[in-house]
Amino acid sequence: MRPRVAFIGTGGTIASVGRGPLDLHDYTAAGKMLHAAELLERFPEAREVAEVVPVRFANVPSPKIAFPEWLELLRICDRLAAEERDLAGIVIGHGTASLEETAYFLSLTLKHPLPVVVVGSQRPNSALSTDAGLNLVNAIRVAACPRAWGLGALVVLNDEVHAAREVTKTSTSRMQTFRSPDFGCLAHADGDRLAWYRKPLRRAAPDTEFDPRSLKALPRVDIAYSYAGSDGAAVRAFRAAGAQGIVSAGFAPGFVTPDEAEALGEAAAAGVVVAQSTRAGSGRVFPTTKLREAGFVPADNLTPQKARILLALALTVTRDPREVERIFGEY
Known part of the structure; x- marks a missing residue:
């Protein structure tokens, strides 16, 4: 039986449709993004590795995502963990500009050990040689993996699994942009299996002292x-x-x-x-x-x-x- 994984779409490059297969840098001008269910239809291979439950959220560039959206995502993750029977994990599609910040906020505030994997892409899903499809499939594989439980939020791009605390975007357009400079990735999403090499030791979800759910805003x-x-x-x-x-x-x-x-x-x-x-x-x-x-x-x-x-x-x-x-x- 395939594992069940929820997929929340927030927009960003991974959801974007450009004006043609060679539109690699000005695709936002087209003004088109796919919601979670539509992105799964574009990449049906995602359903080969898990039973994926699409969750409609928003379609926005990631610079528009901040505390109000983080709080809503946190509550959606809470609800999915509590209500979705036999859920193995959660994937959040996200623009890469602020992806690391959303992932770190969730890693500090989630109260369940269920894997939450944040994924994006460097090229729109309409582009020649887009990384959107394989990144999405790999994120689903990681979210469904028992070894991902209790590690806090994770980030998956370019066949690598990173801890939310450690990863950062290091290049505007290169495919290997997300790196963990001091310590490296946690695992590789290879074709045959997920190859895990280490665990992060710093405190992360669900073992944290922070609960912003009742707040209207964070301290400035x-x-x-x-x-x-x-x-x-x-x-x-x-x-x-x-x-x-x-x-x-x-x-x-x-x-x-x-x-x-x-x-x-x-x-x-x-x-x-x-x-x-x-x-x-x-x-x-x-x-x-x-x-x-x-x-x-x-x-x-x-x-x-x-x-x-x-x-x-x-x-x-x-x-x-x-x-x-x-x-x-x-x-």
């Missing part, structure tokens, strides 16, 4: 990007806009300009929780004496966009910088 957290000569104006603007947390995307391994350090120090003294990340894309920020004296929280090896999500969720349970530092050390 902004990202201040460091560059030569940055003067702290962005930090002060974020404070004026009501930021409760700021992620500093500093120079590697976690430095900022003197003017920016002054602005961030003012923010921390005023009760804004400052998490120090880097713009490097990999590697830890160390808990140095300078960071501790300034009251900043080291963001470990999280990218700024991932640190922003964890900090926002951390602020729903504590405002103590030392407790926030514990959270960054565990998740």
